[in-house]
């Protein structure tokens with residue numbers, strides 16, 4: 396069997412059947428913002444590996460950081476042991492977020508699990524029995540069970556898991572559009588808080604852009620109001636910045652658009668520049684002190700690969716590289732190119748809505764049945780995107796060349812134009 400046949404027989408892919416019901420592209424290597432297939436065909440990468448490869452692939456600085464670390468210490472357990480890489484990374488995260496206490500973990504979903512557990516333990520420590528969360532419709536917070544329980548119930552098909560998923564409280568998502576009026580969603584939010592606050596430990600939200608649940612860019616006013624309500628009712632504000640963090644919306648973290656500080660933040664995806672699986676839950680001194688001074692006195696989590704030195708080394712290198720680069724200027728340039736190019740899709744018959752912010756550009760179609768055909772067209776024409784349903788979108792590395800970015804959007808639009816029933 397060649398390796399593709401083995402894949403077909405034995406290997407699951409994300410949200411797929413086995414064997415895969417959709418075509419899988421055999422990839423041989425990557426370089427900068429390109430993906431090379433087995434037959435050496437080059438694709439411009441319009442996905443940045445699910446929003447993680449913020450500097451592009453095979454960056455010499457990140458490669459060097461990993462190579463150096465592997466000879467020093469690839470991994471060591473974190474229980475009862477400290478190492479410099481974890482400290483240096485945590486201090487960078489503290490300085491960037493203005494928060495205080497860092498929990499390093501394996502993946503975005505796990506960081507959301509840790510955030511939810513932290514919120515419950517915080518409320519417990521204060522003698523409160525608050526076990527529910529408020530989340531937004533169209534939200535996405537990960538694939539593990541607790542993370543899933545705060546995802547949009549329809550999108551993530553809560554019904555499949557019967558009584559296994561805890562039931563949380565969902566509030567109306569703000570309308571699409573950074574400048575759109577969101578007063579109706581704010582009104583529902585307020586009613587939800589008034590009605591349920593006594594049982595609610597935390598409010599979780601993806602700031603400014605709801606990602607995998609619908610690529611919905613919304614007005615930061617919603618976050619300002621949510622912050623106010625959380626403070627009023629002693630509910631922890633959990634900002635899930637796994638997708639938006641490290642510059643994707645033109646700010647280092649999307650909460651900065653609203654000028655608010657969350658009680659808990661989760662980061663992942665871009666944290667290691669797309670090299671290693673790692674995420675973090677970061678919280679305030681008040682939250683960590685409250686838990687640490689409780690009867691239990693400890694935060695009940697501790698994965699085997701917590702603080703993995705290889706992942707820390709590349710995360711440190713990635714953050715420093717970002718800070719030393721003109722990232723904000725780059726992202727704002729990307730934003731204006733997306734805006735200019737997407738505008739050309741506005742009046743197409745199939746198009747419902749276009750929207751963009753930072754390194755993110757989205758075309759929403761009226762019909763969800765074209766996703767695979769549009770993807771095939773783009774691949775044929777040298778562009779890698781992965782639409783879902785009605786959403787044809789691109790999230791690019793900040794190092795992408797202007798011509799390549801224009802080609803991504805133009806190919807997306809050509810693909811849409813070429814679709815015939």
Ligand SMILES: *Cc1c(COP(=O)(O)O)cnc(C)c1O
Nearest residue numbers: 502503504535536537606637638
């Ligand atoms: C991707 C994502 C997650 C889950 O991260 P994984 O690393 O895939 O587990 C959680 N929240 C948001 C907002 C995400 O975009």
